[in-house]
Amino acid sequence: MMQASATAEQDAPSARQQAVLDAVLGLMVEDGEQLTMDAVARRASCSKETLYKWFGDRDGLLTATVRWQASRVHAGHDAAQVLDGATLRERLQDFAVTWLEVITGPTSVALNRIAIAHAGSRKSNLGGIVLANGRFAIGERVKPVLEAGRAAGLLSFADSEAAFRTFFGLVGRDIQIRLLLGETLDLDGAGIRRDAGRAVEQFLALYGRAKTDPKHQA
Amino acid sequence: MMQASATAEQDAPSARQQAVLDAVLGLMVEDGEQLTMDAVARRASCSKETLYKWFGDRDGLLTATVRWQASRVHAGHDAAQVLDGATLRERLQDFAVTWLEVITGPTSVALNRIAIAHAGSRKSNLGGIVLANGRFAIGERVKPVLEAGRAAGLLSFADSEAAFRTFFGLVGRDIQIRLLLGETLDLDGAGIRRDAGRAVEQFLALYGRAKTDPKHQA
DNA sequence: CGCGTACCGTACGGTACGGTACGCCATTCG
DNA sequence: CGAATGGCGTACCGTACCGTACGGTACGCG
Numbered sequence: 001m002m003q004a005s006a007t008a009e010q011d012a013p014s015a016r017q018q019a020v021l022d023a024v025l026g027l028m029v030e031d032g033e034q035l036t037m038d039a040v041a042r043r044a045s046c047s048k049e050t051l052y053k054w055f056g057d058r059d060g061l062l063t064a065t066v067r068w069q070a071s072r073v074h075a076g077h078d079a080a081q082v083l084d085g086a087t088l089r090e091r092l093q094d095f096a097v098t099w100l101e102v103i104t105g106p107t108s109v110a111l112n113r114i115a116i117a118h119a120g121s122r123k124s125n126l127g128g129i130v131l132a133n134g135r136f137a138i139g140e141r142v143k144p145v146l147e148a149g150r151a152a153g154l155l156s157f158a159d160s161e162a163a164f165r166t167f168f169g170l171v172g173r174d175i176q177i178r179l180l181l182g183e184t185l186d187l188d189g190a191g192i193r194r195d196a197g198r199a200v201e202q203f204l205a206l207y208g209r210a211k212t213d214p215k216h217q218a
Numbered sequence: 219m220m221q222a223s224a225t226a227e228q229d230a231p232s233a234r235q236q237a238v239l240d241a242v243l244g245l246m247v248e249d250g251e252q253l254t255m256d257a258v259a260r261r262a263s264c265s266k267e268t269l270y271k272w273f274g275d276r277d278g279l280l281t282a283t284v285r286w287q288a289s290r291v292h293a294g295h296d297a298a299q300v301l302d303g304a305t306l307r308e309r310l311q312d313f314a315v316t317w318l319e320v321i322t323g324p325t326s327v328a329l330n331r332i333a334i335a336h337a338g339s340r341k342s343n344l345g346g347i348v349l350a351n352g353r354f355a356i357g358e359r360v361k362p363v364l365e366a367g368r369a370a371g372l373l374s375f376a377d378s379e380a381a382f383r384t385f386f387g388l389v390g391r392d393i394q395i396r397l398l399l400g401e402t403l404d405l406d407g408a409g410i411r412r413d414a415g416r417a418v419e420q421f422l423a424l425y426g427r428a429k430t431d432p433k434h435q436a
Numbered sequence: 437c438g439c440g441t442a443c444c445g446t447a448c449g450g451t452a453c454g455g456t457a458c459g460c461c462a463t464t465c466g
Numbered sequence: 467c468g469a470a471t472g473g474c475g476t477a478c479c480g481t482a483c484c485g486t487a488c489g490g491t492a493c494g495c496g
Contacts, residue, residue, distance in 0.1 A: 032338020036483060047444045052485065110338065112399075117335035119400030120250020120328065127400035135392055166420065169391035173383045174353055177394055181330075182337030182345035202384065202424055234473095254453060265474045270455065 013068060017054055020044040021068040024061065028110035035114075037061075059124040062114065066126050069111055070133035073102060083145075083152045089200055091145050096171045096196030099138055103176045104187050108134075112180060139164050146207075156209040163207055170199040231286060235272055238262040239286040242279065246328035253332070255279075277342040280332065284344050287329055288351035291320060301363075301370045307418055309363050314389045314414035317356055321394045322405050326352075330398060357382050364425075374427040381425055388417040 013021060023044035027035050037058060041048045055061040083091075102108050112130060119127035142164050149155040157163040178185060187195070231239060241262035245253050255276060259266045273279040301309075320326050330348060337345035360382050367373040375381040396403060405413070 032335075037485080038483075041445090045444080047446085048484090049445095049486075049488095050443060053443090058484070112395075113334055113338050116331055116398045117250075119398065120331050125400055127398075131396060131399045131401060135395065165391045166388065169387035169389075170384065171387075172392075173387035174390075177330075177353065178349060180334045180337065180345075180398075181349045182343055183349060206420055206423055255455080256453075259475090263474080265476085266454090267456075267458095267475095268473060271473090276454065 012071075013064065016046075017064075018068065020046060020051070020054070021065045024065045025069060025107055025110075028065075028114060029106045032110055032113055062118070062126060063124060063129065066111060066115065066129045066133075069107060070129065070137075073133065073137075083148050083154060085154055088145070088149045088152070088154050089204065092142075092167070092200045092203065093193075093196055095138065095142050095145070096167075096199050097192055099171055100175070100187065100192045100196055102134070103172065104179065104192070109179050112176075116180070135168070139168070142167065154209055155204075155207045157207050166206065167199070167203050170202050171196065230289075231282065234264075235282075236286065238264060238269070238272070239283045242283045243287060243325055243328075246283075246332060247324045250328055250331055280336070280344060281342060281347065284329060284333065284347045284351075287325060288347065288355075291351065292355065301366050301372060303372055306363070306367045306370075306372050307422065310360075310385070310418045310421065311411075311414055313356065313360050313363070314385075314417050315410055317386075317389055318393070318405065318410045318414055320352070321390065322397065322410070327397050330394075334398070353386070357386070360385065372427060373422075373425045375425050384424065385417070385421050388420050389414065 020040070024035070024040055027039055027043055037048050037051060040061070041051055051061060055064055112134075115126035115130040118124065139161070143160045146155060146157070146160050146163050146167075150157065150160075155163070175185070175187075238258070242253070242258055245257055245261055255266050255269060258279070259269055269279060273282050330352075333344035333348040336342065357379070361378045364373060364375070364378050364381050364385075368375065368378075373381070393403070393405075
């Protein structure tokens with residue numbers, strides 16, 4: 001026994017379980033309402049009893065879904081410790097584009113809606129999980145880049161956390177809250193790249209030191 | 219007949235109705251869950267029948283509540299059309315402080331949670347109302363100031379909407395999403411003023427033209 | 437073959453909640 | 467003073483949905 005719960009600990013869910021979680025994500029995106037256990041079972045072609053055996057209860061299912069989605073977002077190259085101005089700009093641009101793509105994606109919007117709705121009550125902090133895998137995860141990946149930029153004499157700041165938060169604000173602006181509140185603003189890839197480029201230039205204008213060479217720009 | 223609905227149109231709610239709406243706000247803040255019609259009736263010491271007579275249905279009650287809260291936020295001086303650097307900075311600082319106070323307030327957090335949760339489904343766009351009275355209302359009040367600053371030669375930008383969105387991002391950064399997702403970060407008045415000041419300085423560094431005189435700063 | 441296991445489909449119980457109906461009191465007006 | 471109106475409290479109905487129970491099927495294993 002004790003084969004239950006992709007909830008209890010982070011035993012990676014089996015393929016079948018992943019299919020169930022994808023069904024949950026699909027339902028979330030299609031219609032945030034009627035995210036009912038019956039609907040999930042129907043969509044995933046499994047029985048409710050199985051859902052309860054695997055995930056414990058509704059919150060367990062939602063938590064597992066959030067974790068599952070989070071696990072597939074984390075991809076991305078890591079530290080190139082020597083930076084020149086061009087690569088710094090490029091790295092920041094990459095982060096900005098990735099972040100904008102994530103938060104404008106329908107899955108992210110649906111998931112954040114669920115997590116925010118549940119953040120009001122106690123129990124099962126989906127909000128904490130989303131924050132840890134979203135805002136804070138990107139922060140932990142960006143800050144080393146900023147610090148490398150500072151070490152290379154390209155950036156100037158005292159607190160990397162504060163610098164990152166400014167970067168975050170310049171990139172996201174009002175986009176996420178507008179999407180969460182139901183506005184349908186469609187950013188295509190080109191628009192995202194343009195937005196990201198503007199944010200990076202503004203960030204470098206604020207924190208850049210001398211030679212950041214604002215040339216290649218779309 | 220036809221005496222219903224502070225919902226249908228924006229006939230200002232009566233004093234008693236305002237008390238009911240305040241009860242709704244209180245429940246929202248205390249516990250986002252159990253925002254049930256029974257709870258509202260109990261809290262407001264009125265009968266459910268009265269609630270339905272006045273507001274039609276649950277969505278009507280929520281909509282009226284959102285409007286009610288929005289109506290008490292709109293205060294604030296308007297245009298002083300001649301600007302020097304100091305007053306421009308001061309005006310922007312005021313906007314930033316006001317905005318931060320609003321979004322960090324428990325009422326705003328609770329209200330945005332409700333609106334976001336409902337934005338997933340169709341019908342009754344609380345999200346639209348919140349956006350119109352929040353993000354867009356502040357935008358319509360800031361943009362004239364920016365344009366006046368440009369007319370006075372203090373600022374330089376092509377698109378006032380784009381400039382405002384940058385300002386919005388510099389002020390809000392990650393604060394709203396973190397609060398919505400359940401993090402409890404407490405900003406006191408001093409912290410808000412400091413944050414607002416930093417945002418204003420950054421904005422002026424990006425869009426200011428020559429003589430903006432960054433002197434008085436906390 | 438017989439048994440256990442895992443799972444699907446579905447039916448069922450319990451409950452919470454939106455919305456309605458009704459009895460009663462208080463105030464107001466003819 | 468009698469009638470009407472407005473609103474409070476409460477009982478009630480229907481439904482949606484969480485969680486569970488149960489029958490049926492496929493598969494592996496002794």
